[in-house]
Amino acid sequence: MNIALTKVSENEIKSLISASSRGPVLRARNLSKAWPRQPYLLKNINFDLYAGEMAGVIGKSGSGKSTLLQLLNGMQSISGGEILSHYDAGKLIDITKLKRRALTSWRSRCSMIFQDYCLVPRLDVLTNVMLGRLHHTSTLKSLFNLFSEADRSRAISLLEWMNMLPYALQRAEYLSGGQMQRVAICRALMQNPNILLADEPVAALDPANTHLIMSALCKIAGQGVAVMVNLHSPELVKKYCSRVIGIAGGQIIFDGPPSGLNAKILHQLYNEKD
Numbered sequence: 001m002n003i004a005l006t007k008v009s010e011n012e013i014k015s016l017i018s019a020s021s022r023g024p025v026l027r028a029r030n031l032s033k034a035w036p037r038q039p040y041l042l043k044n045i046n047f048d049l050y051a052g053e054m055a056g057v058i059g060k061s062g063s064g065k066s067t068l069l070q071l072l073n074g075m076q077s078i079s080g081g082e083i084l085s086h087y088d089a090g091k092l093i094d095i096t097k098l099k100r101r102a103l104t105s106w107r108s109r110c111s112m113i114f115q116d117y118c119l120v121p122r123l124d125v126l127t128n129v130m131l132g133r134l135h136h137t138s139t140l141k142s143l144f145n146l147f148s149e150a151d152r153s154r155a156i157s158l159l160e161w162m163n164m165l166p167y168a169l170q171r172a173e174y175l176s177g178g179q180m181q182r183v184a185i186c187r188a189l190m191q192n193p194n195i196l197l198a199d200e201p202v203a204a205l206d207p208a209n210t211h212l213i214m215s216a217l218c219k220i221a222g223q224g225v226a227v228m229v230n231l232h233s234p235e236l237v238k239k240y241c242s243r244v245i246g247i248a249g250g251q252i253i254f255d256g257p258p259s260g261l262n263a264k265i266l267h268q269l270y271n272e273k274d
């Protein structure tokens with residue numbers, strides 16, 4: 001297979017990544033989640049998520065950060081409240097009510113990356129990225145790896161943007177963690193999302209790779225995508241995020257610029273008793 005080694009310009013990337021207006025892309029209203037052993041994991045959470053922002057979510061382990069992202073993406077059902085988004089012809093709808101195809105379509109607009117990358121180890125990098133188009137391709141076509149030329153060229157451009165094109169034909173299992181995460185980001189961007197949720201994307205990475213991934217997420221936000229990222233380290237939030245959402249005791253106890261994260265708030269976030 002021939003892979004053109006052309007440099008991808010920022011303008012081309014702008015056209016690859018869907019930039020939307022700078023208004024709210026999502027509204028969480030009185031959002032609650034209960035698990036059998038945790039009836040109040042998240043209770044009455046309210047926030048708006050805006051196009052082009054890089055929102056970091058922090059809170060101690062078990063505070064519900066991953067659950068929150070999974071609720072937004074529709075991977076988990078809510079226990080109460082609503083998640084509103086402009087979904088159909090600008091109409092504001094509650095995405096928690098979506099079923100089947102509509103839900104799948106929402107998930108591709110609100111795509112997600114994970115700490116453990118979730119790549120298919122035996123497939124090559126390019127195919128892993130094109131799998132991001134799975135929702136848009138018939139099952140039969142995807143079974144036979146018959147992605148369209150447009151999908152292939154989009155995947156190649158994204159890989160080049162992430163400096164991963166030289167690895168396009170290599171099996172994903174041979175990549176380093178940082179490289180796998182860059183491929184996972186390309187796969188998420190194949191869906192043309194206007195929201196990108198990142199669940200502890202750098203938890204397993206060294207400082208150099210952490211910088212690469214966090215910088216890439218900032219660039220994606222810079223193109224108008226609303227990025228929401230769960231992080232363990234307040235230092236990372238201060239360095240890369242434009243907004244911090246701090247969760248403790250099932251509620252948002254801080255929502256503002258990283259400069260507002262003072263010792264008292266950090267104490268509340270991390271020393272709250274279970």
Ligand SMILES: Nc1ncnc2c1ncn2[C@@H]1O[C@H](COP(=O)(O)OP(=O)(O)OP(=O)(O)O)[C@@H](O)[C@H]1O
Nearest residue numbers: 035036038041059060061062063064065066067068
């Ligand atoms: N599918 C599930 N069924 C029951 N309980 C769950 C489920 N998923 C998560 N939980 C519980 O919800 C709580 C919050 O988990 P969650 O992963 O959202 O926290 P977190 O803040 O992301 O933690 P960490 O930083 O350690 O990843 C945990 O106590 C967990 O056991």
